Amino acid sequence: MNKVVVGIDIGGTITKIGLIDKGGNCISKTSFRTKENSDFNDFIKNIYNSIIKLNNKNFDILSIGIGAPNANSLKGTIETPANLNWKGKLEIVKKLGNFFDVKIKLSNDANCAAMGEMLYGNAKSFDDFIVITLGTGLGSGIVSNGKLIQGYDGFAGELGHFSIKEDGRLTGLGIKGGLESYVSATGLKRTIMFMLAKYTDNSIFRKVPFNELHGEDITKAAEKNDPIAVKAYEYTGKILGKSLANFVSFSQPEAIILTGGLANSGKWILKPTIFHFEKNLLPFYKNKVKILESGLEEKDAAILGAAALAWK
Amino acid sequence: MNKVVVGIDIGGTITKIGLIDKGGNCISKTSFRTKENSDFNDFIKNIYNSIIKLNNKNFDILSIGIGAPNANSLKGTIETPANLNWKGKLEIVKKLGNFFDVKIKLSNDANCAAMGEMLYGNAKSFDDFIVITLGTGLGSGIVSNGKLIQGYDGFAGELGHFSIKEDGRLTGLGIKGGLESYVSATGLKRTIMFMLAKYTDNSIFRKVPFNELHGEDITKAAEKNDPIAVKAYEYTGKILGKSLANFVSFSQPEAIILTGGLANSGKWILKPTIFHFEKNLLPFYKNKVKILESGLEEKDAAILGAAALAWK
Numbered sequence: 001m002n003k004v005v006v007g008i009d010i011g012g013t014i015t016k017i018g019l020i021d022k023g024g025n026c027i028s029k030t031s032f033r034t035k036e037n038s039d040f041n042d043f044i045k046n047i048y049n050s051i052i053k054l055n056n057k058n059f060d061i062l063s064i065g066i067g068a069p070n071a072n073s074l075k076g077t078i079e080t081p082a083n084l085n086w087k088g089k090l091e092i093v094k095k096l097g098n099f100f101d102v103k104i105k106l107s108n109d110a111n112c113a114a115m116g117e118m119l120y121g122n123a124k125s126f127d128d129f130i131v132i133t134l135g136t137g138l139g140s141g142i143v144s145n146g147k148l149i150q151g152y153d154g155f156a157g158e159l160g161h162f163s164i165k166e167d168g169r170l171t172g173l174g175i176k177g178g179l180e181s182y183v184s185a186t187g188l189k190r191t192i193m194f195m196l197a198k199y200t201d202n203s204i205f206r207k208v209p210f211n212e213l214h215g216e217d218i219t220k221a222a223e224k225n226d227p228i229a230v231k232a233y234e235y236t237g238k239i240l241g242k243s244l245a246n247f248v249s250f251s252q253p254e255a256i257i258l259t260g261g262l263a264n265s266g267k268w269i270l271k272p273t274i275f276h277f278e279k280n281l282l283p284f285y286k287n288k289v290k291i292l293e294s295g296l297e298e299k300d301a302a303i304l305g306a307a308a309l310a311w312k
Numbered sequence: 313m314n315k316v317v318v319g320i321d322i323g324g325t326i327t328k329i330g331l332i333d334k335g336g337n338c339i340s341k342t343s344f345r346t347k348e349n350s351d352f353n354d355f356i357k358n359i360y361n362s363i364i365k366l367n368n369k370n371f372d373i374l375s376i377g378i379g380a381p382n383a384n385s386l387k388g389t390i391e392t393p394a395n396l397n398w399k400g401k402l403e404i405v406k407k408l409g410n411f412f413d414v415k416i417k418l419s420n421d422a423n424c425a426a427m428g429e430m431l432y433g434n435a436k437s438f439d440d441f442i443v444i445t446l447g448t449g450l451g452s453g454i455v456s457n458g459k460l461i462q463g464y465d466g467f468a469g470e471l472g473h474f475s476i477k478e479d480g481r482l483t484g485l486g487i488k489g490g491l492e493s494y495v496s497a498t499g500l501k502r503t504i505m506f507m508l509a510k511y512t513d514n515s516i517f518r519k520v521p522f523n524e525l526h527g528e529d530i531t532k533a534a535e536k537n538d539p540i541a542v543k544a545y546e547y548t549g550k551i552l553g554k555s556l557a558n559f560v561s562f563s564q565p566e567a568i569i570l571t572g573g574l575a576n577s578g579k580w581i582l583k584p585t586i587f588h589f590e591k592n593l594l595p596f597y598k599n600k601v602k603i604l605e606s607g608l609e610e611k612d613a614a615i616l617g618a619a620a621l622a623w624k
Binding site: 155159 | 439456
């Protein structure tokens with residue numbers, strides 16, 4: 001009988017579930033709106049029913065991996081998530097464990113992304129690497145000596161809140177100059193506003209309110225040489241490149257992998273990032289650390305990441 | 313027959329060698345001036361002869377641990393050390409291996425300090441911690457998942473060169489705003505100059521040239537309420553505290569241990585450091601991470617650190 005693991009990605013909007021075989025193939029998958037269930041117990045049942053339906057060929061389920069925001073991997077809980085409906089400590093591993101007699105592992109999205117790159121993506125040959133997820137915020141999964149750095153109680157790798165500027169922009173957690181307030185989809189939008197304030201160039205964005213700004217539109221504008229869009233990407237890449245150069249002095253990774261929406265803008269973010277990264281590296285790190293894009297297919301990346309957690 | 317390891321600490325001024333038993337007792341020790349031998353091969357022979365003399369009871373030597381500046385732990389080399397007489401790549405592990413048929417391990421001083429705290433000092437019960445050595449510069453040894461983070465080719469943990477201020481003070485490696493240019497014995501001296509420039513207070517240091525400033529004198533002046541000395545410690549502790557709070561978001565250690573000359577100034581550095589550390593921690597890290605002093609006796613700390621490397 002085929003052996004599979006279940007990968008579950010819980011996002012603020014969509015919860016995705018897939019059965020994954022050892023080769024990293026997504027055999028079947030489904031999804032539902034995370035906010036469909038106002039009660040957390042109903043949400044758990046919804047996950048259970050989805051898995052039973054997906055597994056109509058009765059594969060042998062070896063284990064379950066869950067990626068979620070604010071996940072405490074050591075305790076198996078989701079704690080006071082800002083973007084989910086439910087409050088307090090959500091004992092997801094314990095509750096799902098009432099339905100399945102297999103090992104269930106939980107980690108945050110960025111840690112799952114790191115596991116996914118290690119098992120199926122661009123980090124297969126690396127023992128030391130960092131994955132940076134550039135979405136609404138900035139997440140990070142750090143692997144050293146071949147193992148995920150989880151920290152004392154499961155909350156390591158919060159580089160989005162790393163303060164890079166004294167009296168800089170505020171993050172949602174009240175950190176001044178937190179990296180994700182500059183480098184993320186939201187950070188890029190804030191930078192468009194900053195550039196509109198700082199320069200007098202004409203720009204398509206002088207007609208667009210903040211709430212209607214979208215990352216893809218900024219990339220499109222840059223492609224058309226909109227000076228504000230071009231400057232915003234240069235500024236974002238400079239901050240990201242300098243910050244990554246700093247992070248190298250912590251764990252000296254062999255590679256840093258950039259994933260997520262903002263990373264998909266390709267050269268617009270990569271070119272200035274790599275330039276300022278190399279420029280700011282310590283002499284004995286220069287030309288040794290690769291900046292890579294994700295090796296996972298975007299549509300299944302989140303499920304594969306959670307599944308990688310289950311295989312490990 | 314008693315089993316021992318050899319701990320060797322190579323400093324810019326003194327090379328210390330000791331025989332250490334499993335319990336962390338220094339059975340016998342010796343030292344000589346590092347610059348006594350202008351030829352590196354003579355230096356190796358000097359180490360060999362010292363060990364033979366030390367081991368006059370013919371203990372069984374299990375392994376040798378070496379702490380040195382600019383050490384590449386993976387390659388067993390000391391590379392372009394700024395404070396030693398010899399240039400280029402020094403193959404110390406290979407050369408000493410010609411004299412001893414035992415495992416020889418090499419690491420930098422701060423990594424040795426971390427191993428020493430784990431085996432004999434204040435980190436015995438920790439799987440995740442950071443040791444910060446505050447000497448002429450600032451070094452760091454980072455342990456995660458119970459293992460030293462060495463990085464891709466052995467140069468992880470260079471937090472002294474972490475840039476904390478745009479266009480800040482230059483470090484010896486040309487990094488702008490590198491942490492050790494603020495937080496170290498040398499950094500504290502530079503801060504005294506900065507405070508003499510910034511404020512008009514009377515101070516004993518208005519009569520002392522930079523080159524005659526010593527860390528202990530700054531502590532003594534602070535004890536006598538010298539306003540420039542007090543301000544300098546407050547400034548140094550604020551920068552260290554904020555930086556350590558930032559580092560927690562990388563590996564979430566259970567404790568950060570401060571060692572070395574500047575750490576010996578006790579409350580003058582610890583009080584502002586702990587205050588600004590807690591103040592700047594992310595909400596979910598607050599009150600979870602201890603700031604500790606070293607648990608090793610200072611006179612043997614460096615040898616014990618190197619020996620810990622050998623036992624591991």
